[in-house]
Amino acid sequence: xxxxxxxxxxxxxxxxxxxxxxxxxxxxxxxxxxxxxxxxxxxxxxxxxxxxxxxxxxxxxxxxxxxxxxxxxxxxxxxxxxxxxxxxxxxxxxxxxxxxxxxxxxxxx
Amino acid sequence: xxxxxxxxxxxxxxxxxxxxxxxxxxxxxxxxxxxxxxxxxxxxxxxxxxxxxxxxxxxxxxxxxxxxxxxxxxxxxxxxxxxxxxxxxxxxxxxxxxxxxxxxxxxxxxxxxxxxxxx
Numbered sequence: 695x696x697x698x699x700x701x702x703x704x705x706x707x708x709x710x711x712x713x714x715x716x717x718x719x720x721x722x723x724x725x726x727x728x729x730x731x732x733x734x735x736x737x738x739x740x741x742x743x744x745x746x747x748x749x750x751x752x753x754x755x756x757x758x759x760x761x762x763x764x765x766x767x768x769x770x771x772x773x774x775x776x777x778x779x780x781x782x783x784x785x786x787x788x789x790x791x792x793x794x795x796x797x798x799x800x801x802x803x
Numbered sequence: 804x805x806x807x808x809x810x811x812x813x814x815x816x817x818x819x820x821x822x823x824x825x826x827x828x829x830x831x832x833x834x835x836x837x838x839x840x841x842x843x844x845x846x847x848x849x850x851x852x853x854x855x856x857x858x859x860x861x862x863x864x865x866x867x868x869x870x871x872x873x874x875x876x877x878x879x880x881x882x883x884x885x886x887x888x889x890x891x892x893x894x895x896x897x898x899x900x901x902x903x904x905x906x907x908x909x910x911x912x913x914x915x916x917x918x919x920x921x922x
Contacts, residue, residue: 739913794846
């Protein structure tokens with residue numbers, strides 16, 4: 695089993711759609727969780743951290759379920775500029791980040 | 804905010820030659836830097852962790868004699884790909900960790916990456 699698994703994708707959605715990405719992690723001792731965004735041939739950029747209480751940043755909402763070892767990202771009112779690969783990232787507490795394979799999102803006009 | 808500069812952004816080299824990639828923290832002192840490699844349609848894979856003034860810690864399967872890491876100062880880490888082969892062609896990204904930054908949002912800053920093509 696991979697340490698971090700994500701929806702295989704790709705997701706193709708129209709502008710304005712709501713899209714959800716899922717991620718599961720295998721190490722119950724994982725301490726912190728993030729969603730990163732990576733554009734083609736660019737470095738990953740932090741989108742948001744993920745907390746058990748859930749957190750929202752504009753059109754983006756992240757959720758963490760420690761019992762199920764499950765992380766989600768919800769994007770509302772998708773924009774063309776949201777097209778990218780979304781990476782689920784887990785920190786084991788030793789500053790070592792474990793990266794998911796990423797889910798590709800294409801928002802179409 | 805924290806900035807990490809990585810150079811070169813793109814390099815093409817001949818098989819058998821060596822390539823050096825630099826990663827500099829511009830406005831903070833990075834005690835720890837991470838080197839990742841990303842093949843097309845793959846996730847980022849940690850290659851090694853370098854701590855200033857000490858030897859790098861390599862991940863399983865990464866040849867330390869092939870991927871030489873030097874972290875001689877708090878603002879500079881270098882990765883040298885020695886005797887490069889076409890299969891070393893990849894996207895290499897560094898990440899710097901600020902001291903005492905814990906594992907929070909501000910803990911990691913990424914360089915812009917280096918696309919290496921070995922011909």
